[in-house]
Amino acid sequence: MNLNRGYLADFLSLLFPQLCEACNEKLSGQEKLICTNCLYHLPYTNFHQQADHIVAQQFWGKIALEASYALFYFTKGGKVQRLMHHLKYKNKPQIGTLLGQIAGNQLVVNDKLKSVDVIIPVPLHPSRMRKRGYNQSEHFANGLAERLKAIVSAKNLVRSKATETQTQKSRYARFENVKSVFVIKNPEALAGKHILLVDDIMTTGSTLESCGQILLQIEGVKLSIATIAYAE
Template sequence: MANLYRLALIHKTKSLLTFLQDFLALFFPELCAGCGTNLFTNEQVICTNCIYHLPVTNFHNDPANRLSKQLWGRFIFGQASSFVYFRKGGSVQNIMHQLKYNNRPEAGFRMGQLYAQALKNSGEWNIPDLIIPVPLHPAKLRKRQYNQSECIANGLASVLLIPVISDNLVRIENTETQTKKTRFERYENLAGVFVCRDPGAFTDKHILIVDDVITTGATLEACSMVLQEFEDVKISIAAIAFSE
């Protein structure tokens, strides 16, 4: 009898919580980061329709993908992939804008989760030992309150079940924006920007460096050039979006 009472109480509590969630959603609806429509109770951050129509690259299933070819010869890496294409006016642009400028770190976490599931299902990808998000300069981090690449990294890690190390590779210079710079100008702008505090922590590790959007790859190249100086370090690259 006591067990039946407990089950009834649990069911009643769950029903009450569901009612409260639905009630709050009427007045404070959670909006999709991609299209701005109201999310259903079972949806998280990005609606089912936007997820279904994401312009997935499938780079994770092709070792000789466009991103890999773009980075070949610039630094040594094992794997390189991005989850979706970044196209002006599309849902991916909206999601990344919400992440970076509209205080929605959960958008990065959710995209990281979706991407990680694709990596797990790929027969071409070796799961790394740890993840390093591209670091922000402390001044920019204070202004934004979070690192968008770290949000993505945490989403990846929650599915891949590997650690995120965000305090070893650091950014020591607050560079000007990379927008409208050529590839060479971007590389020059990032020279000497990143340093590693404890190189020994990365010895014999397969490291996945994570960024939000890849355009020329100069930022990832600058990070990788620092890390590849250390003993027996293998580097792979991942980003949410690849700018066409």
């Protein structure tokens, strides 16, 4: 029976080969979602080994952070853009979970980030959530939580109104676009916690800043941020 299943799996793989989500080449052996070559050569930032990197600098004088992080650099036309496109628009939430696990392996050795209690994904508005079916940042959070041994809180921070797309907006316009759109339903549950706020891609950081300002109003909260990618 198991032998027959093996033959069937091999036959199906010939008809419908599994392809790397980053480079579109055929996966082999035990590879899942992303091939070994891409996993090795993707543009990692290694921000977990630095303190004053470019993402941290974006928030200086704006919100107080314990630590900040992005897994990859994002460039137009690159493999990370392809991964993000498949994650958000091709119904591949498992990509987010895998990238969260990879990021978590880096962050678990960071003294400031391994103490995280709660991971909060930047929320989608309910209308966008219904259209997409899932929040890509929540899947990234789930992967992180596996490695950091933290809990994911995906329903406490909510987006109270839909906003326009941030694409092509200036930093000021981006911040105005998301100002006062986030609400915390149960702040007492987060009091005294080290919160890791996560999103998929960071450009100006306006969305993270807006969320962070709300979270830091809670008594005793320490805040860090992490994203899958940083777009220079």
